[in-house]
Amino acid sequence: MSFINAMQERYTTKVYDETKKIDPKHIEELKESLRLSPSSINSQPWKFTFVSDQDIKEKLSKVSWINTEKVTKSDTVVVFSRVDDLSLFEEQIKRELPQGMVDYYNENLKPLPKEQITSWFDKQVYLSVGVLLSACAVMGIDATPMEGIEPANYDKIIGNDGYATLVAVAIGYRDEEDFNQPSKNPKSRIALDKVVETI
Numbered sequence: 001m002s003f004i005n006a007m008q009e010r011y012t013t014k015v016y017d018e019t020k021k022i023d024p025k026h027i028e029e030l031k032e033s034l035r036l037s038p039s040s041i042n043s044q045p046w047k048f049t050f051v052s053d054q055d056i057k058e059k060l061s062k063v064s065w066i067n068t069e070k071v072t073k074s075d076t077v078v079v080f081s082r083v084d085d086l087s088l089f090e091e092q093i094k095r096e097l098p099q100g101m102v103d104y105y106n107e108n109l110k111p112l113p114k115e116q117i118t119s120w121f122d123k124q125v126y127l128s129v130g131v132l133l134s135a136c137a138v139m140g141i142d143a144t145p146m147e148g149i150e151p152a153n154y155d156k157i158i159g160n161d162g163y164a165t166l167v168a169v170a171i172g173y174r175d176e177e178d179f180n181q182p183s184k185n186p187k188s189r190i191a192l193d194k195v196v197e198t199i
C-alpha cells in the first residue's frame with residue numbers, strides 16, 4: 001500500500017475484535033520501527049512498553065477513562081514514556097552519543113528548569129507516536145492513540161521507574177462494525193489550502 005493510501009485508510013479505531021491477534025512478527029517489526037524513531041540530537045529520551053498480558057491490560061483499562069474497552073479488547077497497548085530522571089538521561093547520552101551532542105545538551109538544555117527539559121523530551125516522544133501510527137497504517141494494523149488515560153496510575157501498573165507515562169496507543173484489528181472506520185465515518189480534515197502554504 002502506498003503511504004498516501006495508508007493515511008487515507010487509517011483511522012482511530014473505537015471498537016476492536018478481541019478474537020483477532022497481531023502476528024508476533026509484526027509486533028517485533030513495530031518495536032524495531034519505534035527504536036528507529038528520530039529525535040533531536042538523537043536524544044531518544046523514551047521507553048516503549050508493549051502490554052499484551054490480559055491481566056495488566058484489565059488494570060490499565062480501569063484508569064483509561066473512555067478508552068476502557070479499547071484497552072481490554074485490542075491485542076496490545078503500547079505505553080509511551082519519557083525519561084523523568086535527568087541523571088539517568090545524562091548517563092544515557094554520555095554512554096550513547098558523540099561528545100558534540102552531549103555538549104549541545106549541556107549548553108542549551110541542561111541549564112533550563114526541569115519542566116522545560118522534560119517538555120523537550122515530550123516532543124521527541126510524540127514524534128515516535130507518529131512513527132508507530134504510520135507504521136501500523138502501512139502494515140494494515142488498526143490503532144487508537146490515547147491521551148485519555150491516567151499517566152500516574154499507568155506508571156504504577158507498569159512499574160515505571162525513572163520514566164513517566166505520556167500517552168498510549170492500543171493496536172489490534174477492528175470489529176467489522178466499528179462505526180468510526182472511514183467507510184462509515186468519512187475522514188474530516190481542514191482544507192489543504194488552509195493548512196499548507198507554498199511560498
Ligand SMILES: Cc1cc2nc3c(=O)[nH]c(=O)nc-3n(C[C@H](O)[C@H](O)[C@H](O)COP(=O)(O)O)c2cc1C
Nearest residue numbers: 010011012013014067144145146147148149167187
Ligand atoms: C495524541 C492523541 C491523543 C488522542 N487521544 C484519544 C483518546 O484518548 N481516545 C480516542 O478515542 N481518540 C483519541 N485520539 C484520536 C483523535 O481524536 C483522532 O486522531 C482525530 O479525531 C482524527 O481522526 P482519525 O485518527 O480517525 O483520522 C487521540 C489522537 C491523538 C493524536
